[in-house]
Amino acid sequence: MTTYRFTAVRAQQAPGHDVFVFAAHPADVLSFAAIERVARTDDGQLKGFQRHQVASHIRDIRDYLTREDALLPNAVIIAFIEGVTVKDLSDGLVQVQIDVTQDSRPGFVVDGQQRLTALSGINKPEFQVFVSAVICKDYNELRQQFVLINNTRPLPKTLIYELLPNVEGLPERFTQRKFSARIVDMLNFTRGSSLHGEVRQHTNPTGMISDTAMQRLIMNSASDGAIRSLMRFDDREERAFQLVSEFFHAVARVYGSAWYGMAPRFSRLRHGAGIVAMGFVMDHLHSLEGAKERGQFEPGLRLLAPHTAWTSGQWPLEAWDTRPWNGIQNTPSDIDLLTRYLVSSLKKALRKPRRIANG
Numbered sequence: 165m166t167t168y169r170f171t172a173v174r175a176q177q178a179p180g181h182d183v184f185v186f187a188a189h190p191a192d193v194l195s196f197a198a199i200e201r202v203a204r205t206d207d208g209q210l211k212g213f214q215r216h217q218v219a220s221h222i223r224d225i226r227d228y229l230t231r232e233d234a235l236l237p238n239a240v241i242i243a244f245i246e247g248v249t250v251k252d253l254s255d256g257l258v259q260v261q262i263d264v265t266q267d268s269r270p271g272f273v274v275d276g277q278q279r280l281t282a283l284s285g286i287n288k289p290e291f292q293v294f295v296s297a298v299i300c301k302d303y304n305e306l307r308q309q310f311v312l313i314n315n316t317r318p319l320p321k322t323l324i325y326e327l328l329p330n331v332e333g334l335p336e337r338f339t340q341r342k343f344s345a346r347i348v349d350m351l352n353f354t355r356g357s358s359l360h361g362e363v364r365q366h367t368n369p370t371g372m373i374s375d376t377a378m379q380r381l382i383m384n385s386a387s388d389g390a391i392r393s394l395m396r397f398d399d400r401e402e403r404a405f406q407l408v409s410e411f412f413h414a415v416a417r418v419y420g421s422a423w424y425g426m427a428p429r430f431s432r433l434r435h436g437a438g439i440v441a442m443g444f445v446m447d448h449l450h451s452l453e454g455a456k457e458r459g460q461f462e463p464g465l466r467l468l469a470p471h472t473a474w475t476s477g478q479w480p481l482e483a484w485d486t487r488p489w490n491g492i493q494n495t496p497s498d499i500d501l502l503t504r505y506l507v508s509s510l511k512k513a514l515r516k517p518r519r520i521a522n523g
Contacts, residue, residue, distance in 0.1 A: 168196055168262040171253070172297070182250050182299045184258055185239060187292045190283035196262045197242045197271030199280070213310045214277055225282035229291075239294035240276025241313060243306045247271075248299060260297070271297070274310045322375055323366040343401070344382035348375055350405040351412075357405070358412035372427050377436035377494075381443030382408065389447030407456060411446040414461035422474035429490075433474040436494035441502040448507055452514060467513035468506065481505045 172186035200212035228234055244262075247270025251259040262270060273280060276293075283291065300306040328338060329346035352363040352371065363378055364371035382404065385391035394403040416423045419433055428435040433442070449455040449464045473479050473489040480486050481501045492498045 165266070166195070166264045168192060168264070170260045170262075170295075172250075172258050172260045174250070174252075174256055174258045180301075182258075183297070184250065184260060185294055185296045186260060188295050189289070189292055190280055193240065193242065193271075193273075193293065193295060194280055194284060196247075196264050196269050197273050198269045199273045199277045213307050214273065217281060218278060221278050222282045225279055226285060229282060229286055229288070236279065236293055238276075239296040240280055241274040242271040242295055242297045243274045243309055244271050244297060244299045245302060245306060248297075250299070272306060274298075274306070275313050320366065322364070325375060325379065326366045340383050340386065341379065343386065344379040345375075346401055347382050347404050347408065348378045350401065351378065351409060354405070354409075356409075358409045358416060373434055373439060374428070374436045374494075377439040380436075380440050381446075384440070384443055385447055389444070390450035407450070408446070410456065410458045411442075411449075411461050413458040414465055415442065417458065418462055418465040418469060419472070419474060422472075426475070431475050432489060432492055433472075435492070437492050437499045437502055438474065440499050441506050444503045445506050445510055448510055452511075464510060464514060467516075468510045471509040471513065472506070479505065 168188075170186040170188060172184035174182065174184040177183050199214050201214045201216060202212045205211055229236065247263050247265075247268075249261045249263075251261070253259055264270065279293070283293070298309060300309060325341065325345045326349070328342040329349055331342075348363055348365075351357050351359040352361065352365060352368060352375075354360065359373065359378070361368065362371055363373050363375050365375050382391060385408075386395060386404070390407060391400075391404045394400045394407070397403055415433070422431045422433045426434050432438040445465070445468065446455075446461070449461055453460065453464055455461045455464065476489050478486050478488055479492060479502070482505075485501070492502050
């Protein structure tokens, strides 16, 4: 048997329950606490409670924790049913003794399994984590704690995305999102922007255009479109902002009645599907016509206008797929269909006047 002893701080909470916190090395935590993943026995009975590992999440945590300046202030939560004794040391301090036998670990990881798994693969022997522990009377109460602790409402995406431009040192997967979130901020809060006050964000709940749709437009363009050609410049954010703002100035001029003051449910031009699809129109006008300013975007948009049905009419998306104006939804397949239709119609419309001009 192995015995671990920690000096902990006890909090006074519900009568009859011990809740305390102490610092421990991750390897020791995994020695006295098990991660019981949810599964079914052969006869169909539920066992365990933890979700499966999320490899990408663990990789992100591990990438961050390998840094010298990495901090992990939030505690992992461990629940015990037995195998632990608590001795009062006065002044809110207790001595916690955890006895681990060869056959079993007395603790159960309630929250923090991804963090502990990430830490288990890192060579940082001095690194400790806070352990917040609770002693439950039985396994049912332990599961109850798991549900209650993990059922807290997650932060709204709009708030996370709005915070991103001002946060440094985030995992790689946030990089693209951070750039696009910064451009959306500039579009939404820069006076003179074509989208000033138009994008719905946590601090601008009255905006009508989806922030995630605008971010998708920018990420698509930065990956394979017009904004990609701007990424080599030091002032790429300003250039990207100007390009997108100029494009939507042109959109507003050409499609005025379908744009000004319209809620997404009344105009597919302001709907997430329309916003993302029009991003590809912007990229093609930039690529084919060299458009950068509103006056250069407008001729192409006017040629495209007869083929659109933003507020009425029908979309002849394919020979076998004609839909009413509001029949396009904000799904990947519908966005892809609308994009292909708009870009194809634009290319045909751009070729037509040139054929006439060339006789």
